[in-house]
Amino acid sequence: MKTADAIVIGGGIVGAATGYYLARQGLKVVLLEAEYLCAGSTGRCIGGVRQQFGTTTTIRVAMESVRLFSTMEEELGTRVEWYQGGYLFLAHSESRKSEYLKVIRLQKEVGLDVDFISPDRVRNIVPPLNLEGVLGAAYCSSDGQANPFLVVKAYADHIRALRGEVVLRTPVTQLKTSDSRVKSAVTLNGEEYTAPIIVNATGPYARNLGNMVNLELNCLPERHEALVTERSEPLFDPMIVDYRPDGCYFIQVKDTGQFIGCYTPDPRVDGTRIDNSIEFIKEMPRRMLRLIPSLKEVKVLRQWAGSYTMTPDGSPIVGPTPLEGFYVAVGMSGHGFMLGPALGRLLAEWIVSGKPSIPLDEFSFGREFKTGETLK
């Protein structure tokens, strides 16, 4: 039997960030990962970090994440390829434009520097963009990108340096309870880790962990595919988001010059399967070319798939549960990488001091899942 102050299950961005901030608060942390760091959704994401959301809590959390990304290289002492090139949400219809104008009002109230910009300004920011039908765009220049592998590795290195353990290739197969409290995590190889605090940060597998302690978690994974191209000369800075039903989102990675992107499939593909489809590899380049015709000569190098873990209202589930000592940070949809650093910090505060410095009621386990995040 091994003991710790806190066990974090899952070595993606959410588990790594939570483990790091708990360790920084002086707790002895054990992070248990079934495979290797970034084996789940985090290693399959496209690294975008934005603050343009549709609910007060998410905007505040995302702004806090951007603050943390901005100081991360100094704090963690290593490069994470953080670059603030902005996010540009294109409006191709009056209804989309009004939706953006509405959320921009809320975002500004919360303190975000964001604007709806004219097609001329859009052209200045992304010169090769096909402006046909573009009525303008929601633009926030302090949004950005970072490298998920480097961020998670940096957090894990610091957990170890702060007298914690990061245990890889060690799936948790059982959670034990005692007197209505969580007590320990048992792994596939039969080892038992005991701690008064256990955090479920298992991404697409969150429900399995919940089931181990008879807690129903209201989140389900669905497959999302992505591709990356060969490198190209620098063409533009922001993540381009085209929310039309046959739209897509992509960004040029600052450090490599490669384009990386994805789209939301219709119909949705439920479950944890992460196989690739021919449809995506034919369709995604077509959608990218419609927006940036000059990408015609740039070759696709690779495609892959991963999971978005969706909740009914599009916001994550973060915080304590009815089982004492058992916390969750799950249901990250397509935003776990960008929200991860702040959620990790806030959850650690919650665990250690009983209250997060940004209220997270909107993300609570027991909420009704009625209001919705519009910018999913």
Ligand SMILES: Cc1cc2nc3c(=O)[nH]c(=O)nc-3n(C[C@H](O)[C@H](O)[C@H](O)COP(=O)(O)OP(=O)(O)OC[C@H]3O[C@@H](n4cnc5c(N)ncnc54)[C@H](O)[C@@H]3O)c2cc1C
């Ligand atoms: C194509 C694509 C593009 C995306 N783009 C972006 C983006 O630009 N920006 C953004 O913010 N988000 C993006 N996302 C979403 C983002 O990847 C996720 O929200 C985020 O990575 C979730 O992180 P996590 O730590 O919760 O889960 P994960 O990264 O999935 O980590 C969970 C970990 O738990 C481990 N695990 C599971 N079960 C057990 C067990 N029983 N015992 C021990 N370990 C276990 C898994 O092996 C896994 O490593 C994208 C996702 C996809 C698929």
